[in-house]
């Protein structure tokens with residue numbers, strides 16, 4: 001049963017927006033508007049897109065520092081994200097968080113975190129809250145292959161299964177943790193099979209194929225929402241840029257990178273939709289133009305947004321501002 | 325004398341010690357094939373092989389824990405934490421295990437191990453990646469805390485750390501890696517617990533370490549233009565602490581400013597101010613001043629980060645407050 005045309009088009013639009021957004025970020029970083037650590041999501045768009053579009057609007061998502069794509073897929077406006085990257089008051093975290101730390105309660109996005117693995121139990125905790133309140137929400141937690149070697153990954157999986165919490169663990173296996181190949185950092189690189197150690201179902205999916213990710217997630221989310229307990233889904237994917245803006249990624253061979261570029265999820269979906277007659281080329285071009293416009297608009301919005309006031313330094317340490 | 329960069333000096337000291345002593349080995353994230361995130365271990369894997377220069381998974385607690393075990397069993401591990409921020413994941417191993425073993429086991433064990441980690445902020449890496457938390461470890465009996473400000477000090481102190489039979493936390497600074505200084509090619513050691521007078525002066529004593537030494541020296545230049553001669557003292561090791569050199573200086577200048585990059589609240593400055601007043605209460609012409617980070621999580625936005633972190637201008641202001 002094929003996904004409805006409208007869903008396919010929405011996924012295409014989301015992936016293209018993420019790609020154009022990240023290209024805009026690279027430009028703004030080079031121009032000095034963005035600082036700190038900035039990790040691009042180019043190449044992995046199909047994972048956040050397919051996975052997050054399988055959620056209800058009020059399901060929770062939690063991410064890492066490579067988080068621009070997830071927030072966009074969740075529905076946070078490009079303007080608020082770009083303003084955050086520029087460190088401005090209109091940013092989604094008022095300029096306090098930057099690239100690694102988006103948070104958007106309005107879109108049920110529980111944050112981007114910079115400590116590898118640190119956010120995994122946070123997602124499990126949100127799922128615990130949903131279960132305790134009898135809500136039928138699910139929590140989707142994204143993390144990398146590298147994170148699966150942190151102790152806290154195992155602690156989080158165990159507790160999630162122990163209490164059958166509604167969590168979907170999505171491991172974005174892009175084969176590297178910075179410069180370290182998963183094969184030299186993991187004793188067993190079939191990450192989805194680690195679920196078995198906790199009595200939890202584990203699946204693997206082609207993370208370069210948004211339809212495959214979406215179909216897998218639709219099924220997994222249904223299972224988890226039904227109260228059957230957590231699932232670990234491994235999406236095999238590849239980041240096209242370096243680990244962050246300051247990494248040239250020289251530890252990967254050109255041949256390897258070229259091979260994965262041939263699997264680019266965006267042209268892949270375009271081709272399949274064109275072949276099926278879901279869209280024509282003009283429609284695809286319009287989607288691309290629209291994404292470009294959104295990103296350009298976000299960049300000029302961000303540039304015009306004022307930097308935080310000096311008083312902001314002392315605000316929001318606590319809810320009650322008794323500080324300083 | 326050859327000029328060396330701070331990051332290069334780390335590699336030189338490690339190489340010399342590995343050459344000298346077969347039991348010295350390195351473990352950490354991206355230390356081998358990549359040569360270290362800050363290039364500190366560049367070339368060492370090629371020279372000493374992957375047994376003695378080990379790339380590890382992202383698992384800080386286990387990296388430090390393994391170092392402890394290997395040290396107990398007769399090796400001299402040098403564990404690298406990619407940054408001190410991730411050392412927080414390993415706090416249990418550092419504080420509950422490394423710092424406790426010898427005393428708790430009645431002196432029955434030696435832990436000849438070094439944990440190297442760069443700390444510090446100043447490049448918009450936001451709240452989770454900007455820690456200067458040397459005070460946490462200074463507050464923990466049983467672990468040495470070494471924190472060099474120049475390539476010369478770094479080489480001599482790192483070699484001493486590796487030869488020490490006690491656990492040493494060796495804190496580098498991300499923003500110092502590209503600084504240069506003269507470093508002899510000889511095999512020299514610098515003793516722990518000996519402060520260095522980085523600039524002599526008669527009017528005020530500024531105590532600073534790590535990157536703040538450079539801010540203090542810049543401040544001293546500016547103060548010199550106003551006819552105030554500041555003495556800059558770098559303790560170089562916080563545990564053991566050379567309090568005598570500091571007290572002797574303050575006894576002469578009768579004024580003291582402590583400048584640190586970490587938070588002010590219960591910072592190293594609080595301890596130093598307490599010790600100075602305990603010994604020199606009647607010799608002081610003014611209250612001891614502390615220059616430190618604002619007590620807030622480090623913000624991303626450039627203007628806020630600048631306000632949050634202390635610099636030379638803040639030191640000048642503190643000095644003027646007690647000299648005018």
Ligand SMILES: Cc1ncc(C[n+]2csc(CCOP(=O)(O)OP(=O)(O)O)c2C)c(N)n1
Nearest residue numbers: 066114115116144145146147176177178410
């Ligand atoms: C606890 C901790 N250790 C180390 C780092 C430095 N670091 C940031 S990202 C990263 C690699 C993570 O790889 P992976 O989980 O595969 O995610 P990816 O970046 O590939 O998306 C490392 C080592 C960190 N941020 N936190």
Ligand SMILES: [Mg+2]
Nearest residue numbers: 144145176177
């Ligand atoms: Mg990865």
